[in-house]
Structure formats: structure tokens, C-alpha cells
Amino acid sequence: MEGSVINIDKKQFQNDLIDWFHTEKRDLPWRRTADPYQIWISEIMLQQTRVDTVIPYYKRFVEKFPTLHDLAMADEEVLLKQWEGLGYYSRARNLQAGVREVAEKYGGKVPGSRKEILALKGVGPYTAGAVLSIAYGLPEHAVDGNVMRVLSRILLIDEDIAKPKTRKVFEEAVTALISHEDPSAFNQGLMELGALVCTPTSPKCLLCPVREHCAAFNEGRQHELPVKTKAKTNKGVNYAMVAIRSGESLLMEKRPSTGLLANMWQFPLLEIAESIGAPGVEERLSEQFKGTVEKAEKITSFKHVFSHLTWNVDGFIAKGVNLEIPENMKWVNAAEMDLLPISGPVQKMKTALTSRGDA
DNA sequence: AATTCGTGGGC
DNA sequence: TGCCCAAGAAT
Numbered sequence: 001m002e003g004s005v006i007n008i009d010k011k012q013f014q015n016d017l018i019d020w021f022h023t024e025k026r027d028l029p030w031r032r033t034a035d036p037y038q039i040w041i042s043e044i045m046l047q048q049t050r051v052d053t054v055i056p057y058y059k060r061f062v063e064k065f066p067t068l069h070d071l072a073m074a075d076e077e078v079l080l081k082q083w084e085g086l087g088y089y090s091r092a093r094n095l096q097a098g099v100r101e102v103a104e105k106y107g108g109k110v111p112g113s114r115k116e117i118l119a120l121k122g123v124g125p126y127t128a129g130a131v132l133s134i135a136y137g138l139p140e141h142a143v144d145g146n147v148m149r150v151l152s153r154i155l156l157i158d159e160d161i162a163k164p165k166t167r168k169v170f171e172e173a174v175t176a177l178i179s180h181e182d183p184s185a186f187n188q189g190l191m192e193l194g195a196l197v198c199t200p201t202s203p204k205c206l207l208c209p210v211r212e213h214c215a216a217f218n219e220g221r222q223h224e225l226p227v228k229t230k231a232k233t234n235k236g237v238n239y240a241m242v243a244i245r246s247g248e249s250l251l252m253e254k255r256p257s258t259g260l261l262a263n264m265w266q267f268p269l270l271e272i273a274e275s276i277g278a279p280g281v282e283e284r285l286s287e288q289f290k291g292t293v294e295k296a297e298k299i300t301s302f303k304h305v306f307s308h309l310t311w312n313v314d315g316f317i318a319k320g321v322n323l324e325i326p327e328n329m330k331w332v333n334a335a336e337m338d339l340l341p342i343s344g345p346v347q348k349m350k351t352a353l354t355s356r357g358d359a
Numbered sequence: 360a361a362t363t364c365g366t367g368g369g370c
Numbered sequence: 371t372g373c374c375c376a377a378g379a380a381t
Contacts, residue, residue: 046377087365124379144377191377
């Protein structure tokens with residue numbers, strides 16, 4: 001399998017791929033900059049996230065934080081608000097941690113060695129190679145899902161790409177194949193090919209610029225690759241989400257700094273065994289806040305699917321009187337709430353409130 | 360090595 | 371509807 005690398009006319013393969021990339025590449029915002037900091041941002045946002053989704057976020061982000069220094073100085077809540085809706089929120093906090101490290105240790109210049117950039121928070125093997133090749137023109141491998149799919153077909157590699165150790169096989173393949181004249185176009189070309197032509201289902205082989213190099217195509221086996229075992233099923237959790245009102249204010253709660261939706265804000269959330277009614281909500285919250293939560297009313301019910309779990313949420317509205325609230329909660333008015341970073345489930349709750357005229 | 364981390368789109 | 375997926379990293 002790795003032996004397949006030597007069966008490729010490397011120079012011809014590089015030329016075919018790179019020529020195609022320069023001709024057919026999409027005009028993406030992060031391809032209009034040479035700033036390593038901005039390229040870094042794009043690579044973080046693109047992790048497990050579609051190009052079309054990232055584009056508007058990237059534009060707003062670089063406008064809000066044009067330089068590495070701007071992001072280093074930013075308030076985390078403002079940062080998370082910019083990231084709201086993009087998902088995987090630890091990416092944003094890790095990015096800022098990495099940026100601050102660059103500001104302190106490297107005088108604000110993104111380091112240009114794999115060892116140094118790999119040590120930055122949120123930067124793994126893929127992102128390190130991507131920034132080094134795209135921003136600095138270095139012949140470093142950048143193996144993502146696209147690259148594994150494309151090369152599994154071209155080189156007829158049938159190892160399970162869901163297994164962590166398999167990535168190394170592809171890193172070695174890229175190291176052997178990468179163009180030293182244009183590493184950036186080579187790496188981006190592999191990914192662009194995966195996105196536009198060598199797609200997971202229905203690969204457009206007749207449009208492929210490197211099909212004559214492709215072992216899978218030559219054997220008619222492109223649909224068999226890549227080999228990828230499937231993930232586990234996700235579990236469900238039941239919650240009561242409660243918008244507690246006092247005058248013109250609503251009670252909001254900041255989530256813990258680790259784990260799911262870290263540091264994001266939400267309406268107070270009760271984990272429940274089964275669906276509980278409004279009386280149950282009043283009882284549990286009154287006890288929790290050592291006050292009175294009354295006039296609870298269910299206003300919505302929805303499901304929110306995460307990667308590995310599902311929230312089944314019953315949404316309530318209620319009134320709070322003389323509540324003792326903990327450190328991680330605060331009363332906010334409508335304008336203040338708009339500044340808080342919130343996740344998908346809270347967004348759904350907010351929509352239910354708004355359509356009802358209660359927020 | 361296996362889990363944990365979001366979201367929206369496609370079929 | 372349910373499942374898979376999309377420029378992965380941290381634990």
C-alpha cells in the first residue's frame with residue numbers, strides 16, 4: 001500500500017494537481033490574505049465545519065479582530081459572541097490562548113517551525129501543517145479528512161481512517177509526494193479536490209485532474225474507499241429550561257469553564273428523569289434559590305442534537321420572587337441578554353419567548 | 360485508544 | 371426521520 005507511492009509519477013501528479021488548483025480554486029476570503037494570523041483563524045474555524053458556514057464568521061471575525069494583538073486583548077465574552085453558532089466553542093478560547101502565547105513568546109509573529117506552532121493551544125498536526133505550508137510555503141504535511149479520502153483512493157490505501165494511527169500513514173504519503181516548489185498549492189489542492197471532485201459519495205472521477213494517477217479509479221473501486229468504521233450512537237438527556245422573570249429582567253446562568261458549551265450562557269437548566277410539569281419546576285427552583293418561583297408555564301418543547309448526545313428540552317417561563325442567586329448567575333434586561341454568548345438550545349428557547357412576546 | 364466537544368446540510 | 375458528514379484537537 002505505501003509501496004503504491006512509488007508507482008506514481010510524482011512530478012506529473014504534482015503538476016496536474018497544482019495546475020488544476022490554480023485554475024479551479026474557489027475565491028475564498030482567507031485566500032486573499034498572506035497574514036499567518038488570519039490564515040490561522042481560518043484553519044481553526046474550518047475544523048469540522050463547512051466552508052459555506054465559515055465564510056460569514058471569518059469575515060466578521062477578522063473585521064472585529066484585524067490583528068493578532070486585537071484578539072489577544074479581546075474580552076472572552078466578546079470573543080465567544082463572535083463565535084456564537086459556529087460550534088465547538090473551545091476552539092475560540094484555545095485560539096485566543098494560542099494567540100496570547102504568540103504575543104508573549106514570539107513578539108506577535110506566528111512561529112514558523114512545526115515544533116513551535118504545534119505547541120500552541122488548539123493547534124494539532126493538521127492545523128500546524130496547514131499554516132506552515134499556506135502561510136510560510138514550507139513542505140509540511142497537512143492531513144485532514146479530505147486528504148485521507150483522496151489519497152486512500154489514489155494510492156488504494158484501505159486502512160480504517162477512523163483510527164487515529166492511520167493518519168500517520170497518510171502523513172508519510174504526503175511527505176513523499178508533496179511539491180517543494182509550491183507546498184501551499186499542493187496541500188490546498190488535495191483538500192480542494194476532496195471538496196469539489198473526490199467527494200465522499202458520487203466522486204466526479206470524469207472531471208478529476210489526477211484520475212490517470214488514481215489506483216482506485218483504474219480498478220473501478222473508488223466507491224469502496226475510504227474505509228471508515230462508524231461512530232457510536234448518542235444518548236439522550238432530559239432537561240427543563242426555565243426563563244425566570246422578575247420585572248423586566250430574566251435570570252441567566254453561565255456554564256462551567258470546562259465541558260460542553262463551556263462558558264456559554266443559558267436559562268437555568270434542570271436535569272430531569274422524565275417530563276415534569278409546571279408544579280415540579282416551581283418546587284425544585286423555589287428550593288434551589290431559597291425563594292419563590294411561581295406561575296410556571298410550559299411554552300415550548302424541542303430536541304437539540306449534539307455530536308454525541310441529544311437534549312430533550314421542555315421550556316418553561318416562570319416568575320421569581322426574592323431569589324438568592326449564585327455567583328454564576330445574573331439578572332439581565334433584553335439589551336444585556338443580546339451581548340451574552342448563547343448556544344443552539346438557548347437560541348431555540350429565546351425564539352419561543354420572543355414569538356410569545358415575553359422577551 | 361476511545362470520548363468529548365456543535366452545527367447545519369444532504370439524502 | 372435518522373444518519374452521515376465537514377479544512378480536528380484535547381483529554
